[in-house]
Amino acid sequence: MKSITVKELVDRFSLEVLAGGEQLHREITKTRVHRPGLEFVGYFEYFPQAEVQLLGRREITYLHRLSEDERNHHIGNIVKYHPPCFIVSRNQEGLKYLIKYCEEENIPLLRTPLATTKFLDLVNGYLSKTLAEEIAIHGVCVNVSGIGVLLRGKSGVGKSETAHTLIRRGHRLVADDLVVLKRINPETLLGTHNGKTKEFLALRSIGLINVSRLYGRSAFQDETRIVLDIELKKWEQDALNNELELEPKFTEYLDVKIPHIEIQLQPGRDVAGLVEAAANSWYLRQQGYSAAEEFMKRLENG
Structure with a gap:
């Protein structure tokens, strides 16, 4: 099975590393990027845990509005599956809780200034060709x-x-x-x-x-x-x-x-x-x- 490392993705799209910098050797094998939505409300039956996880404005805004206990619960449920990495779009801030969990679980947390849909299209296209x-x-x-x-x-x-x-x-x-x-x-x-x-x-x-x-x-x-x-x-x-x-x-x-x-x-x-x-x-x-x-x-x- 073909694969690339998270570092290759970081270099290709000039991503900022917020956490898990020592884990950039982790492999990406799936050609699609996933935006977790149902997973934040506890539904994991079809969770594509091997895919890169992209957090856009919709996901981050939802997390910001939760209480600290609720937020810790929902994020904790996702990070335990250890996806290859998390990427936050639009240079969104206020991510201390995400940084904390990613550091604890050794999962790279990355950030891009690009809009969510634009970045999603670019990465899906890149992964489809590179891993084809x-x-x-x-x-x-x-x-x-x-x-x-x-x-x-x-x-x-x-x-x-x-x-x-x-x-x-x-x-x-x-x-x-x-x-x-x-x-x-x-x-x-x-x-x-x-x-x-x-x-x-x-x-x-x-x-x-x-x-x-x-x-x-x-x-x-x-x-x-x-x-x-x-x-x-x-x-x-x-x-x-x-x-x-x-x-x-x-x-x-x-x-x-x-x-x-x-x-x-x-x-x-x-x-x-x-x-x-x-x-x-x-x-x-x-x-x-x-x-x-x-x-x-x-x-x-x-």
């Missing part, structure tokens, strides 16, 4: 007009050269040779690089190029949602399918199904243009449009 299940595959990842495309095929088939042509047409490189795929949720697969290959594209007979230096910063982006899996294959005579609408095929990565198509290669064939067409066609289908259906309607209407 991932695999690395051989291929090239590009973003074509905002659409994430995975290019696969045997070594030397022309994946990087196709990506280079797409970049020259205004599209963006995400990763070359080694693509890291992260499962953000059951329907979302994220493609990114491994850090070492960032911005680099390897072209046979040319060598490595840095696309950002060569074509500008707009030629590269760190990550993209993968929505198309395109396999480049050598030309096979009489193997092309010319039906009006092909039966959908899928490739599965980390239990996420991605639409799959094959593009055969032949000298003079505009492979980059076909990738653009595939991406744009996918987009239109998401909008409910089918060229084949429109064509059939025209035939029916004479």
